[in-house]
Amino acid sequence: MSSASDPSSSPVYEVNFGPPRSFGTVLKSKLKETFLPDDPFSELGSEPSLPRKTKKVVQYFVPVVEWLPKYNLNLFKYDLLAGITIASLAIPQGISYAKLANIPPIIGLYSSFVPPLIYCIFGSSKHLAVGTVAASSLIIAASIEEKVSPVDNIELYVSLVFTACLISGLIQTAMGALRLGILIDFLSHSTILGFMGGTAVLICLQQLKGMLGLKHFTTHTDMISVLHSVFANRKEWQWQSAVVGIIFLAFLQFTRFVKQRRPNLFWVSAIAPITVVIVGGLFAYFAHAEKHGIAIVGPLKKGINPPSINRINFDPKYVSAPLKAGLITAMIALAEGIAIGRSFAIIKNEQIDGNKEMIAFGFMNIIGSLTSCYLTTGPFSKTAVNFNAGCRTQMSNVVMSICMMLTLLFLAPLFSYTPLVALSAIIMSAMLGLIEYEKAYHLYKTDKFDFLICMAGFFGVAFISMDVGLMLSVGLALVRALLYVARPATCKLGNIPGSKLYRDVEQYPHATLVPGILPIKLGSPIYYANCQYIRERILRYVRQEQSLVTSKGNVIEYIILDLGDVTSIDITGVETFSEIRRLLEAKDIKMILVDPRLAVMEKLIVTKFIEKIGKESVYLSIDDAIEACRYSLRTSSKTEGVEVV
């Protein structure tokens, strides 16, 4: 390219100055990468006929159409066993988490009947087990209680819970349809770890109410209010309840321990909760536990889900509460459900489409909210049990659903004897498994900022409130991403001796520099938020170099900006380049560009920057640029590389 190139050096390779792509092409490619990163319709192109294309599309949106025709008895054997196992978990969890949301326990059982059937039709994960989750139950309670007390007006309270569930479902469906899976990406593992840990601690403490048989309790969800409430009501403590609770908890933790030591005994911990419920119920029935200070669940009506469409309540007086609950739980439920679905799919080397899962979750919650269910997603514990029990397809959810229907039709009243303390023990045991302090310690050891994000979630949830904790943690993670953009990494390059490679001199201290030439690698992107920084940084390199170099008698004559890393630049960035060029020219330094990437080159051409600096100032490799500069260096002759300190 450069006319100054030394004929004896290696050939100089051509830079592509081709005309920029059209705006339409760029926009299409960007939109595709942003919203369709998984390229869902990639297979469609190869299908020749329209009916087959239609079939593919239907199969894509309604996975059951794809897997059901291939279904056989052999697969069903596995799904039957897994389905019964998760049903045995669904009953105690359903009742417990409903208690956590302050709604009648029967709604917890309803919620394991309808939603799994819907998921089975639209869901794409083969291992996900549908059910209610603790964190969302608590968020719903905390939000709705701000407006309506479940004690004073349970009818209205339950209506608002259904409304929150409907709103969640609508948000989830809309997000899936608009392919906003990208929003879920912003809930990082560290955020979820901290949020879940904080929630688990809170829920554990709240269970002290059930364990100690307390009658009065706070509706606040921060740790200080809860602990204060526990100790302020010391007079209400019931030792009988506490003893039974500790025994149950010890049993549950023991089965968990067994599972950890002998993974093939997973079923021991899977059936432990239903065992606790049954044993507790029998004990309560025969020992008349109620008279000894051990409260029970109370009447449970036979019969399957009644319709609840008439209970949906958008009264403007209350609507802010279900709106807030719906929005937060929609996001958390999606993050949990999709992450869990993906984790198990990866083990089996399968693909899960997050956006499709959102639609499935959305439908599940919309229809659920109309049939007396509250928010459901894919809880970790249940899904893990389903997976371990050997489920093969979504059919295991259908089996669970049928089990729940039979329970609702015939066995529901039996569960009315379940002692509350047994439910508390089940919840506590499940929550203790969510406090993953080893993972937090691992974060501390390997990435302090991730640890900070995690701790913001943990302490925010524990000491302020669940939504503030979540926002703090997400906010901190966003700050990290923005800081990355505001301060892109730049480094000085040196030549690895004996090669044509140029690397960061901080990382490779033996790399050498040519006197008078300063190659700098710019980080990406070059955006308005970092233009000031990049200018200051380059000028600082020049100052540093000048102060080192003048003693040796060499002055910087060329600055080589390696743009190979820069994948995006905006208008302010291009303006900054012009400015830097002017500033450098005032110091008699020439600016050379190396390897502008496709998008950057297009912007530099459109803004006429390339015209301004001339095509001869742009090279495809640093080596080419340095050879050309070295050849035309005025002061020092073509010296070999000098060691940098």
Next chain:
Amino acid sequence: MSSASDPSSSPVYEVNFGPPRSFGTVLKSKLKETFLPDDPFSELGSEPSLPRKTKKVVQYFVPVVEWLPKYNLNLFKYDLLAGITIASLAIPQGISYAKLANIPPIIGLYSSFVPPLIYCIFGSSKHLAVGTVAASSLIIAASIEEKVSPVDNIELYVSLVFTACLISGLIQTAMGALRLGILIDFLSHSTILGFMGGTAVLICLQQLKGMLGLKHFTTHTDMISVLHSVFANRKEWQWQSAVVGIIFLAFLQFTRFVKQRRPNLFWVSAIAPITVVIVGGLFAYFAHAEKHGIAIVGPLKKGINPPSINRINFDPKYVSAPLKAGLITAMIALAEGIAIGRSFAIIKNEQIDGNKEMIAFGFMNIIGSLTSCYLTTGPFSKTAVNFNAGCRTQMSNVVMSICMMLTLLFLAPLFSYTPLVALSAIIMSAMLGLIEYEKAYHLYKTDKFDFLICMAGFFGVAFISMDVGLMLSVGLALVRALLYVARPATCKLGNIPGSKLYRDVEQYPHATLVPGILPIKLGSPIYYANCQYIRERILRYVRQEQSLVTSKGNVIEYIILDLGDVTSIDITGVETFSEIRRLLEAKDIKMILVDPRLAVMEKLIVTKFIEKIGKESVYLSIDDAIEACRYSLRTSSKTEGVEVV
């Protein structure tokens, strides 16, 4: 590195697997890059003695100590002329913008007396002229009017304006002291362009009140309310006022035109506003304009600024209004002042430290608020006039300040005859210069997203409100930055024939690939927000490649991930690498890493990822990696590169 390396190929260069830097070192370097990008104390290290160090520090914080001892009469000649010129601009602008803020016009004059003196001590820009600005005046009025009407209770209203100014000053000082210049970086040029344009349109329309001599007018600041207010009061229109106004406006626009055509006649447009005020005042005095429907400014008291410390009002009933006004104007005033200071410094090849400027602005507004001034910054028009008039140092501000003092002491009552319509014409003319549609068109041609950011600011301000418009525009700019992080650019690399260079095959379509080896360049950073995307993207490359390649009988055996661009990775990123590696292994593909940068390498070592994949899977250059892979390819023999389509 790799034992499989072909002995005949070029030598393989060593990757640096050195131990990670300590947490302290990394933190220090990160903090320095984030908060001290300009390295303000770089010169201190070279100073040997303590007194000289102290002197340097004092000079750094109080620039007047540095420049005043070197000041001489020759410089003063220039500064005197420039100072008188900007004083002639300060009087009409001060009165006009005070009217815009709905405060007594005399406060506008006070505001050009004290703040310039403070700036002269602490400010580091030699060209900045201190004064009030239109946008901030309007924001103050819009915010405070929400709580208190300037018509009903002017005393309280003015107190809250002073309080807003104090809050602005405190925020600016705090931001400077904490070196939060990084926050200002997030106000992009496009945002400011749109925001200023929208504000200018609004202010122009509002001036129709003065031009048409209306008595009743809306306090809303959106375009629809303002236009409705103008046309709803058609009966109040005064043709005399309109005629005078149009004549003044035509005159002002003509002088502006003269300046554009003959830049050395800049003083014609500089003294035009004071000419309009004087001519208007004489006309009003002799023609008894008031009786003909042309309102005048009204009584102006002689005397310099009274103290206003007793008027600062933090009454919780009203404090939200000055708090909001203070926060928004602090940011906007900083962005405007610093950007303008920097622009003129660059022309003269000088340096401006943004954080130091913030402190100077902060002090200026704190002391201003205690001496009956309202918010001041470095307005563009005044600074440009100062620069063109040949100012040499901050002394021109002192000259202006003294002129203002003399005006306040002796001439103030004369300005009471200024017709309001003259002020409206001055404001309108200034605002017309801020609607930079050519720049917006340039954005449209070169960067559609920047154009969108600009338009969000423009229409948000014009149709909703100033704060909403600003937030919309900033929010959109942040979304762009976050989208960049969420979807880093990845590309497939190919070999530029005859070289060892590997470049994007989309940009260099003639680049060749080795069958069975897929080199991919990953974008930076690899963060939680893009891990799912990166995984999907890599798997998609593999699927595409497999479908192309199987027909030729070659299967992908190696994936080479070029990490040369990746300057940052978090824990989720490392976990994703493990996951990708597992997924690829299931497909019998080996993963090779190339050139991990310093920070990334450290994270990979700390998390034991390097241990897991083995040091022999990491190369310093793609060429090394490809040579090694090619040598050990099992299926196809060492074929030469094949053209990609």
